[in-house]
Amino acid sequence: MRCPYCKSEDTDVIDSREVLNGRSIRRRRECGSCGKRFTTYEKIDFAEITVIKKDGTREPFERSKILNGVIRACEKRRISRDVMEGTVDNIEMRIRSKGIREITSREIGDMVVRRLFRLDPVAYIRFASVYNNFDSPNEFRKVVALFMDKKAGKAGIQKASAGHRRYKKR
Numbered sequence: 001m002r003c004p005y006c007k008s009e010d011t012d013v014i015d016s017r018e019v020l021n022g023r024s025i026r027r028r029r030e031c032g033s034c035g036k037r038f039t040t041y042e043k044i045d046f047a048e049i050t051v052i053k054k055d056g057t058r059e060p061f062e063r064s065k066i067l068n069g070v071i072r073a074c075e076k077r078r079i080s081r082d083v084m085e086g087t088v089d090n091i092e093m094r095i096r097s098k099g100i101r102e103i104t105s106r107e108i109g110d111m112v113v114r115r116l117f118r119l120d121p122v123a124y125i126r127f128a129s130v131y132n133n134f135d136s137p138n139e140f141r142k143v144v145a146l147f148m149d150k151k152a153g154k155a156g157i158q159k160a161s162a163g164h165r166r167y168k169k170r
Contacts, residue, residue, distance in 0.1 A: 049102070
């Protein structure tokens with residue numbers, strides 16, 4: 001590892017620790033030539049996944065896009081950044097564990113909707129309203145009714161996550 005200050009290759013690792021639930025290693029280094037310290041990160045280099053968008057275009061998978069959507073949905077809710085990151089980590093690991101090279105944006109959105117349904121009803125409604133292009137109060141009423149249903153429980157989660165598309169503008 002080259003020192004970012006003097007470009008010397010004479011650097012030593014003085015501390016290492018796992019970060020991001022073991023998905024990355026943080027190393028504190030010291031340059032033997034100039035004595036300055038710096039931090040490096042090692043991450044697992046996963047195979048590239050392509051996302052197929054609604055219009056058929058393809059683009060590289062970007063975890064940050066999912067995280068930004070979750071953060072916006074959870075804005076001003078009592079949900080910690082760690083919980084949001086963990087939610088996105090779970091979604092990403094589920095995608096990667098399938099061993100697939102391509103996934104549709106619809107499949108990713110469905111995973112996010114299901115996670116948010118379990119996490120927070122307001123975050124779920126916010127995300128679902130953008131994801132499904134709600135354009136009337138009636139569409140919101142239908143989704144809120146899912147939470148008011150006394151039989152919600154586990155069956156309600158499945159009904160809401162599988163049926164949220166029926167509220168989509170056609």
